[in-house]
Each structure stands twice: as C-alpha cells, then as structure tokens.
Amino acid sequence: MTSRTRSKTPAPTGFSRAVLDQKEIKREYLKIADLSVDPSYQRRLYEDRLAKITQKFDPDLIQTVVVSKRDDGSYWILDGQHRVESLRRLGKSVVLADVREGLSHEREAILFWQLNSGSSRPTAYEQFNARLTGNEYTAVSIARIVEKYGYHVGRVAENNGIQAVAALETVYNMGRLDKAMSILSTVWPLDRGARESSIIRGLGSFLLTYDTHEAWDDGQLIVALDGITPSTILRRAKEIELETGRSFQRGQTVTIAFRDAYNGKMVRGRKPKKQLQGSVIIRWTTSRRTAHGG
Numbered sequence: 001m002t003s004r005t006r007s008k009t010p011a012p013t014g015f016s017r018a019v020l021d022q023k024e025i026k027r028e029y030l031k032i033a034d035l036s037v038d039p040s041y042q043r044r045l046y047e048d049r050l051a052k053i054t055q056k057f058d059p060d061l062i063q064t065v066v067v068s069k070r071d072d073g074s075y076w077i078l079d080g081q082h083r084v085e086s087l088r089r090l091g092k093s094v095v096l097a098d099v100r101e102g103l104s105h106e107r108e109a110i111l112f113w114q115l116n117s118g119s120s121r122p123t124a125y126e127q128f129n130a131r132l133t134g135n136e137y138t139a140v141s142i143a144r145i146v147e148k149y150g151y152h153v154g155r156v157a158e159n160n161g162i163q164a165v166a167a168l169e170t171v172y173n174m175g176r177l178d179k180a181m182s183i184l185s186t187v188w189p190l191d192r193g194a195r196e197s198s199i200i201r202g203l204g205s206f207l208l209t210y211d212t213h214e215a216w217d218d219g220q221l222i223v224a225l226d227g228i229t230p231s232t233i234l235r236r237a238k239e240i241e242l243e244t245g246r247s248f249q250r251g252q253t254v255t256i257a258f259r260d261a262y263n264g265k266m267v268r269g270r271k272p273k274k275q276l277q278g279s280v281i282i283r284w285t286t287s288r289r290t291a292h293g294g
Helices: 047-055 081-089 105-115 124-133 137-148 165-174 177-187 197-210 218-226 230-244 252-262
Strands: 025-031 065-069 075-079 094-101
Touching (some): 065 081, 075 081, 075 105, 081 094, 105 124, 124 137, 137 177, 165 197, 177 218, 218 252
Parallel strands (some): 065 094
C-alpha cells in the first residue's frame, strides 16, 4: 500500500499559518470550581437567562467556553459565564473550554467585548466598560472628556455617574462632547436629569446644528439654560411632539426644545436679537467609523 502524506489545509486569505497553528489556544476540560470572573470587564449574571439555560439544558448542545489562563495559573472566563454558572447549579463539576494563554488584562477585556457582540450581547454600558478596561481608544477618550468636567462613566445612581454611554459616544462622534459636558456641568452641575440620554443627545444635536450659525452666542445659551431645568426641556419636547408629530424618541423634539430655550421662548425675559432658525441635524450613531473626536 502506498502511503500518502496529508497536506495541511491552506490558510484562508488574510490568515497566516502561524496564526492558525498557534499553541496559545488549547481545548481541555476544566474544573468549574477553578474558574473565576473578572468584574472589571465582565457583566453581571442575569437570573432569567440562567433559568432558560438550566431548563433547556442538553449536554450535546452545550458550547465550549472561552477562558484565559494567567501567568499565575488561574483561569478567568472570557465568554460563557452563564453556561458555567448553569452547569454549576446542575451539579456538574467540569466544563469544556478553549484556553488562551499570554493575554494581558487589557486584551482579556477587549476579547470579552468582541466575543459577546452576538444575539445575547451585554448592555451598551457593559460593553463600554469592557472597552474602557481594555484601553480602547474611543472609550478612553470619552471617559477623559467626561471626567474633565467632574463626571464619570458609571451607574446613574452613583454620584455624578453617567450611564448613557451610547449617548456619550453619539455626541463624541458629532465632535461636540467636550462642549456639551462643559455646558451641562456649568448650568446643571447637580441635576441628575442633565445626565439622561435624551438631554445629552439632544444638546449634542443642537450644538452640531447651530454652534457655527452666524447668530450663535455661547453666553446666550448659558443664560437661557440657567433659568430652566432639564425636566423643563423634556416637557417642552413632549409638547413639540404633540404639536408637530415629530419623534421624541429620535431626539428631534429635544433638539428643538433647546433651540426654543436659546431663543428665549421658554421663560420671560430678554430675547436674543438674532433667533436661531432652520432644520435640526440628527445623527444617531455610535459608529466609531464616523468619529470626529470630542
């Protein structure tokens, strides 16, 4: 019988053989008791999801989890903590895992974010936190701008915490985050409503539309907003929605409410000589491909 030598499968375009053959990834059974979760980038456990996995458990369908083995020999879950917890509750002691070695803490966080961008992905806040832990450029830039004005990216219940990370990134991509945070910290520093998503997005869109307008005056905006509150802006936005049929959810009415405030239509007093007019610009995207900086 003539022996034949098996040739290696050609590497797909864009992948080197060295990458495909790397020894840093191993598949092996690990003790569940030996696995840990890093709260600096991992999301919290959701009981409803755990219940679904446990109720529908099928050993033939359980997928491998992804784990990082650190230099001290400890194992940290990158993807699959709900599966691991479900197995533990079902009395199982081991789980099949893809083990990766040589990862930095920042690289673990980025992999968690990338691996969990599917159908059951973490919340926007959880993803942003992972990106921040992984020193991802846009997330770090946003956090620095926010902290510059006395806030921080965190749960809304925390003192000066801003949880509306999608809104922050949207306004960052507009190139107006620094200015928006400066205004909010000046006129409403202690008002929790100033940290709401609709206010941040609406102000960003308002600035994008009008702060290069010939009638624009930074001082006029500060004076106008100093006499009202974020809730006043939101109430006016709802009124505009009823009057015009515009969408509150897309932020158009909030943007127009900021314009009304600037034009002196929401409080009694002196109105600016030049009124802001024209259609508002709405850019609801968190895509870093369109980022212009804060």
